[in-house]
Amino acid sequence: MAIKKTEKQLKSQQNKATIYTTALRLFSEYGYNTVTVDDICEASHLSKGTFYYYFKAKEDLVILAFFQEMDLYLEQYFNLDDHQPLLDQMISLIQCMFDYACSKGKEWTRQSYIGQIRTQIELMIEDRAMVKILFHLIRRGKQEQAFRLDYQEKEFYTVIIGTFTGLLIKWCTDSEDKYDYAKFVSNQVRLLFR
Incomplete structure (x- = not known):
């Protein structure tokens, strides 16, 4: 039996991955110290609440x-x-x-x-x-x-x-x-x- 993830679980994984890949791209382009959490959220089109749900x-x-x-x-x-x-x-x-x-x-x-x-x-x-x-x-x-x-x-x-x-x-x-x-x-x- 194959257990499938719910749409909510899939969306959650996608949000976390989006934050992660966006942050790495921004760090690469602008440097770690220059990029803020606000920058990551803006570039990933996700809220700060979403960011802090996945990352401290x-x-x-x-x-x-x-x-x-x-x-x-x-x-x-x-x-x-x-x-x-x-x-x-x-x-x-x-x-x-x-x-x-x-x-x-x-x-x-x-x-x-x-x-x-x-x-x-x-x-x-x-x-x-x-x-x-x-x-x-x-x-x-x-x-x-x-x-x-x-x-x-x-x-x-x-x-x-x-x-x-x-x-x-x-x-x-x-x-x-x-x-x-x-x-x-x-x-x-x-x-x-x-």
């Missing part, structure tokens, strides 16, 4: 876009392969995440992290591609006894993401590009392994 703040759109697109990027460019050495796979994953951030640029990356801090959105969502891949690699590492520390899976996740986030924040606030961040990423991952 403008920051939610940046966070949502950044991490949904990161997951799509990983699905396209990262090859999860249990026949490859675990260390290589972990470095490849983190490097792929860093490459994605570089492709989006420092300003977009910075705004996504500012938004996360302001809104306190939890991004460890089980069905996210990045989360699934990282937990797969962590479980594999625990089975292979490859890690230096005996953390629980969520603790490893927090250490890895926290380290990566710190490096990414340093990268997106570094106006002179003084460091080889790809090397930093690789070296930080290596520190977790025996």
